[in-house]
Amino acid sequence: MKMVKANFIHISKKIRSWRDTFVFLFALLLIGCSHQSQTERVNAAFASNSGTDTEYLNESYLKLSFGPSGIATMDRLNQDKTQTFCSQIAYDATHTGMPLVSKNTSKPDLLFESLREANKALIFTPTDLVYFGDYARGEAIAQDGRGKTWTDSADQFSGGNCYNCHQLSKKELSFGTLGPSLYGYGKSRGVTSQAIYGELIKNPKESPLVQYTWGMLVNSKAYNLCTVMPRFGVAFESLKGFDHSGTKAILNERQLQDLMALLLDPNSPVNRE
Amino acid sequence: MPQTNTRSIRPAYKEAWLCFILVAVVGIAKAQSGSFEGPKSTGNVQKSEQPSEQSTEKAIAQYRQMLQEANPADLYVTKGEALWNSARGPNRQSLASCDLGLGPGIVKGAWAQMPRYFEDTQRVQDLESRILFCMQEIQGFNSIDLAAQDFNTPERLNISLLAVYVASESEGVPFNVPMSLPQEKEMYKIGKKLFFLRAGTHDFSCSTCHSQTGRRIRLQDLPNLTTHEGAGGAYGSWPAYRISTGSIWTMQQRLSDCFRQQRFPKPIFASPATIALSVYMGFNANGSVASAPGLKR
Amino acid sequence: MSDPMRIRLQSQAGVTTVKVLMSHEMESGQRKGDDGKIVPLWNIQDVSATLNGKVVMTAEWGGGISKNPFLQFAVKGTKTGDKISLTWRDNRGDSRTDEVIVS
Numbered sequence: 001m002k003m004v005k006a007n008f009i010h011i012s013k014k015i016r017s018w019r020d021t022f023v024f025l026f027a028l029l030l031i032g033c034s035h036q037s038q039t040e041r042v043n044a045a046f047a048s049n050s051g052t053d054t055e056y057l058n059e060s061y062l063k064l065s066f067g068p069s070g071i072a073t074m075d076r077l078n079q080d081k082t083q084t085f086c087s088q089i090a091y092d093a094t095h096t097g098m099p100l101v102s103k104n105t106s107k108p109d110l111l112f113e114s115l116r117e118a119n120k121a122l123i124f125t126p127t128d129l130v131y132f133g134d135y136a137r138g139e140a141i142a143q144d145g146r147g148k149t150w151t152d153s154a155d156q157f158s159g160g161n162c163y164n165c166h167q168l169s170k171k172e173l174s175f176g177t178l179g180p181s182l183y184g185y186g187k188s189r190g191v192t193s194q195a196i197y198g199e200l201i202k203n204p205k206e207s208p209l210v211q212y213t214w215g216m217l218v219n220s221k222a223y224n225l226c227t228v229m230p231r232f233g234v235a236f237e238s239l240k241g242f243d244h245s246g247t248k249a250i251l252n253e254r255q256l257q258d259l260m261a262l263l264l265d266p267n268s269p270v271n272r273e
Numbered sequence: 274m275p276q277t278n279t280r281s282i283r284p285a286y287k288e289a290w291l292c293f294i295l296v297a298v299v300g301i302a303k304a305q306s307g308s309f310e311g312p313k314s315t316g317n318v319q320k321s322e323q324p325s326e327q328s329t330e331k332a333i334a335q336y337r338q339m340l341q342e343a344n345p346a347d348l349y350v351t352k353g354e355a356l357w358n359s360a361r362g363p364n365r366q367s368l369a370s371c372d373l374g375l376g377p378g379i380v381k382g383a384w385a386q387m388p389r390y391f392e393d394t395q396r397v398q399d400l401e402s403r404i405l406f407c408m409q410e411i412q413g414f415n416s417i418d419l420a421a422q423d424f425n426t427p428e429r430l431n432i433s434l435l436a437v438y439v440a441s442e443s444e445g446v447p448f449n450v451p452m453s454l455p456q457e458k459e460m461y462k463i464g465k466k467l468f469f470l471r472a473g474t475h476d477f478s479c480s481t482c483h484s485q486t487g488r489r490i491r492l493q494d495l496p497n498l499t500t501h502e503g504a505g506g507a508y509g510s511w512p513a514y515r516i517s518t519g520s521i522w523t524m525q526q527r528l529s530d531c532f533r534q535q536r537f538p539k540p541i542f543a544s545p546a547t548i549a550l551s552v553y554m555g556f557n558a559n560g561s562v563a564s565a566p567g568l569k570r
Numbered sequence: 571m572s573d574p575m576r577i578r579l580q581s582q583a584g585v586t587t588v589k590v591l592m593s594h595e596m597e598s599g600q601r602k603g604d605d606g607k608i609v610p611l612w613n614i615q616d617v618s619a620t621l622n623g624k625v626v627m628t629a630e631w632g633g634g635i636s637k638n639p640f641l642q643f644a645v646k647g648t649k650t651g652d653k654i655s656l657t658w659r660d661n662r663g664d665s666r667t668d669e670v671i672v673s
Contacts, residue, residue, distance in 0.1 A: 019402060050569055061463070065546030066532075069539035076473040083471040090480050091469040148474045148536045164490050173329070176490045184322065221476075228482075230475035343640030347576050348593045519637045 033183055072150035082115050086226035112225060120222035122234045123215050126253055131204040131214055131260050138262030140257050140267060148250065157251045160232060160259060168262070169269035179229060185213075186264040187271040197266055213263060219258050232256065323411045329492075337568070338555030346437060346514035346566035348520045353438025356431055362412025371407035373439065384443040385563050390456045396458045396554050399551040401525045402543035405437050420542040424526050429542075436523045437512040440565040448509065450555040460545075467546055470499070477535040479550070493570070498554055505561025508554040513567030521566070524551055549559065571659055575656055575668040586648040588619065589640070590656050596637045604647045614639065620643055622652055650671050 025115075062077050079087065144159020146152055162168060165178035175181075189209055191197055204210040215222055219232030232251045251259075262268050357368045357380070366464055367463050371385035388399040396404060409416040414428070421561065422429050471478040482490060483498040497503035512523040522530075532540050540547050573593035580587040592614065597613030613635065619627040624643050645654065652672040659665040 014489075062546065064541075065544035066540050072473075072533075072536065072538045074538050076536065081469070081470050086476075087469050087471045090311060090471075090484070091466060149533045150539055152532065174491045177488050178485075178490065178495075179452070184508045228476075230477070237472060247398055340640075342578075342589060343591050343642075345591060345593075345638035345640075346640060347591060348573060351573070351576075516636075 070150035071148070071152065071154050082119060082221055082225065085111065085115055089226060116222060119219050119225065119231070119234075120215075122231075123218045123222055124233070126214075126257065129204055130257060131210055132264070133254060133257030133259075133261050134203050135258070135261040135265045135270075137255075138258035138260075139169065141251070141258055142262060143172075151254035157252075157255070160251055160255065162259070164247045165229070169176050170273040171269060183270060185270055186266060186268070191266060191271070194266060197264065200264060209264075210260075213260060214256070216260055217251075238246060280458060307339065325455075333492075338411040340516075340568055344514055344566065344568045345519075346441075346512070346568065349434055349514065350438050350441045350566060351433055353436070353441075353492060355436035356434055362408065362414045363476050365412065366406075366411050366413075366415035368411060368435070370405055370411060371404075373403055378489060380442045382441055382446045384440045384565075387447045388460070388548055388555055389451050390454045395456075396502055397456050397552060399524070399543070399547060399548045399555075400436050400439060401523060402548055403545050404432055404439065408432070416543075420544075422530070424542075433512065433521045433523050433526070437521050437566050440512050440563070443563045444565065445558055445562055445567055448505070448555060448558045450552065452556050460549045460552040461556055463546070465553070466524060466551035467550060468553055473536040475536050477537075479535075481530065481535075501559075501561065504554050504557035506564075508551075508558045509561055509563045510565055510567030510569075513569045516567045517570055522569070572664060572666045575658075575666065577654075577656060577668060577670045579654065579670055581648060581650075581670060584647055584649065586645045586652075586654065588641065588645060588654060588656075589642045591638065591640050592658060592666075593638055594658070594660065598633045600633070610663060613659045614658045617641065618657050619643070619645070619658075620655045621648065623655075625655055638645060648664055 046213075063074065064075060066074065068074050141160045142162035145164060146160035147156055147158025152158075162182075163172060163175050165176040167175040167181035167183050168178075170183060191200065191209070200207050200210050204214075212223075216229075219231045220227045220229040221231055230250060233249055233253075233256050235248045237248070262270055264271075266272060330532075357531075360367050360551065370377045371390075372378075373380060374389050375383050375384055384400055387403065388397050390397050391403070391406075398406065405414075405416045405419060408414040408419070419428055424433070439565070452461060454524070468479040468483075471481070479498070482488070482495050483503070485495075486497040488495050496507035496508060508524070511527055512521055514520070516523050525542060525547055528550060529540055529542075532538075547560065575593070576591040578589045580589070594614055596614065597609050598611040598615075599608065601609045603609045604626070611633075614631055617627075617629040617631065618625055627643050629641070631639075631657055648654075650672055653669055654672060655667060655669045657665060657667040
C-alpha cells in the first residue's frame with residue numbers, strides 16, 4: 001500500500017478532469033485487489049466468521065471463501081442468467097420433487113423460453129459449412145478430460161470428456177451414466193451408409209439431424225435449458241463478458257467437427273461395432 | 274371336429290392363457306427395471322449391456338470388501354493419535370484439552386456431532402476448522418498461514434492425520450449434526466445454495482454430479498448427496514485412504530478437488546463456504562452411522 | 571524407527587488366519603518424482619512368520635507389491651497362547667518384527 005500511495009502523489013499531478021480521477025481511482029481499486037495475497041484472502045475469510053454467519057450466499061460471501069488459482073479466476077463465480085435460473089430451480093426442486101435437469105413447460109414460462117432462445121442464438125454456423133471432421137481425432141477428444149482447471153495451462157486444449165458422462169464406442173467399458181448412451185448414435189438415426197453420410201456433409205443445412213447434433217454439441221442449453229451438459233462451443237465472452245486467454249470456448253471449431261464425425265460417420269467406432 | 278373331451282380342453286386353454294399373461298407381465302416388469310434411471314437411450318444398447326454391467330459391479334463390490342479389511346488408513350489413525358497427544362507448536366502443548374463440542378479432551382463421538390456452532394469462536398466449525406482453531410489457541414500455530422498452504426505441506430499433512438484420528442473415534446456412531454441454532458440453520462441454507470450453484474466455464478455445480486441416484490462418472494459411482502442414504506454413505510466415509518494417491522484425504526481436500534474439476538476458483542481451506550457444505554451434507558446424513566476412515570480408489 | 575504392523579488373527583479349530591497390514595512406502599524404482607528423476611527402489615524383499623519360534627511362512631516380494639502392503643495367510647495347528655511373529659526386511663537393510671498371541 002506504501003507503493004500505491006507514492007504513485008498516487010505522482011499521478012495526481014497529471015489528473016486533468018473528473019473522468020481521469022474516476023478512472024484513476026478505479027485503477028487503484030483494481031491494483032489493490034490484485035495485490036491481495038493468498039494469506040490476506042485467508043485472513044479475510046477467517047475474519048468474517050468472527051460474528052455469526054448471517055450472510056446469505058452472495059458474491060461477497062463467495063469472494064471470502066474462494067481465491068484465484070492458475071487460470072481459474074474469480075470471475076468464474078459470476079453467474080450468467082442461465083446459470084442463475086437453473087441453480088434456483090434445482091434448489092427449489094428438492095422441495096417439490098420435480099426433476100432437476102429439465103423443466104416442465106406445460107405452462108409456458110416466459111423467462112425459461114427467452115433464456116432458451118438466447119442460448120439458441122449462440123449456436124454459430126461453422127466456417128464454409130464444414131460440419132464434419134475426423135472421427136479418430138473425435139474419439140481422442142471424447143476420451144480427454146483435461147483443460148480449464150487451475151492445474152491446466154492457459155493454452156492447453158480442452159478435451160470434451162464425453163466418456164465421463166456418456167457411453168460412445170462399444171469397446172470403451174469405462175463410461176459414465178450421467179447422460180444417455182450415444183452408442184450407435186448415427187446408425188440408429190438412419191446414417192447407415194457412406195452415401196447417406198455424404199449427403200449430410202454436402203447439405204448440412206437441410207438436415208435436421210446435423211443441425212440438432214451440432215446444436216447440442218455447441219450449446220445443449222438451447223434444447224434443454226437446465227441440462228447438466230456444458231456449453232462446449234459457446235464463446236466465454238458471450239456468456240459473461242470475460243475472456244480466457246488462450247482459448248475462446250471449451251472446444252474449438254475443429255474439435256466440434258471431429259466430434260460430429262465420431263457421432264455420425266458410419267465408420268466411426270460409435271457406429272461400426 | 275369331435276366334441277369329445279371338450280370340457281378337459283377348455284380349462285387347459287384358459288390355464289395356458291393365464292400362464293402366458295403371467296409370464297408376459299413378469300417379463301415386461303423385469304425388462305423395465307433397468308439399472309439406470311433417467312432418459313431412455315436410443316436403441317437397445319443399455320439393456321444388452323446390462324449383464325456385463327452387473328458382473329462388473331459385482332466384481333468391484335467383491336474387491337472393495339477384500340480391501341476393507343486391509344484399510345491402510347488404520348496406519349494413519351495411529352499416527353494421528355500420536356500427534357494429538359504430543360506436545361507440539363510454539364506453546365509446546367498437546368491437543369489433549371481441545372474441545373470438539375463434547376467438552377475439553379473428549380474425542381470419542383465428537384466428529385459425529387460436527388459441524389456445529391461453538392460458543393468460544395461464535396462460529397459454526399467443521400472437523401478441520403476446529404482442529405485448526407485448537408492448534409492455534411492451544412499450541413500457538415498460525416492458522417492463517419497454515420490455511421494458506423497447500424494440502425501436501427508437512428503441517429497440513431499433520432492436520433489430515435489429526436482429522437483421520439478424530440473421525441475414527443466416531444466410527445460406528447450415528448451422525449447427530451445439530452440444527453437448532455440460527456447460525457447452524459443459516460449455514461445449512463448457505464451450503465445448500467452453494468451445492469446447487471452453477472458457475473464456471475462448464476456450468477457445473479455440486480448438484481451436476483451429486484443430485485441423482487444411481488449415476489456414475491466413468492466407472493466411479495456417484496452418491497446422491499441430497500438424500501439421506503447418499504449423504505450418509507458418502508459424507509460419513511471421509512476422511513479416507515485414497516489408493517491412487519497413497520494418502521489420507523479429508524473432506525476439505527475432497528471438496529477442493531471437486532471444485533478444481535468443476536473449473537471453479539480454488540476454495541480457501543476451512544473457509545465458511547466449505548464448512549457450509551459439510552453442514553449441508555452432515556445434516557442430510559443424520560442418523561446414518563459414521564464409517565470413517567473410508568477406503569477409496 | 572518404522573511404524574508397527576497391524577496384525578489381526580482369526581482362529582477356528584486349530585487354524586489361525588493371519589491378516590497383517592504393513593506400513594512401508596514400497597517404491598518400485600520405476601516411478602519418477604516431481605524433479606523428473608527416478609525415485610530409488612525401496613521395498614520389502616522378504617517376509618517371514620514364525621509360530622512359537624518355528625518358521626511357518628516365508629515370502630519373497632518383487633516390484634509389484636503396493637504401498638502399505640496387506641498380507642493374509644493361514645497357519646495350521648495353533649492353540650491359545652501360541653506366539654505368532656511377523657518379520658519384514660527391505661532392500662535398505664531395515665527390518666521390523668511384531669508379535670501377537672493367539673487368543
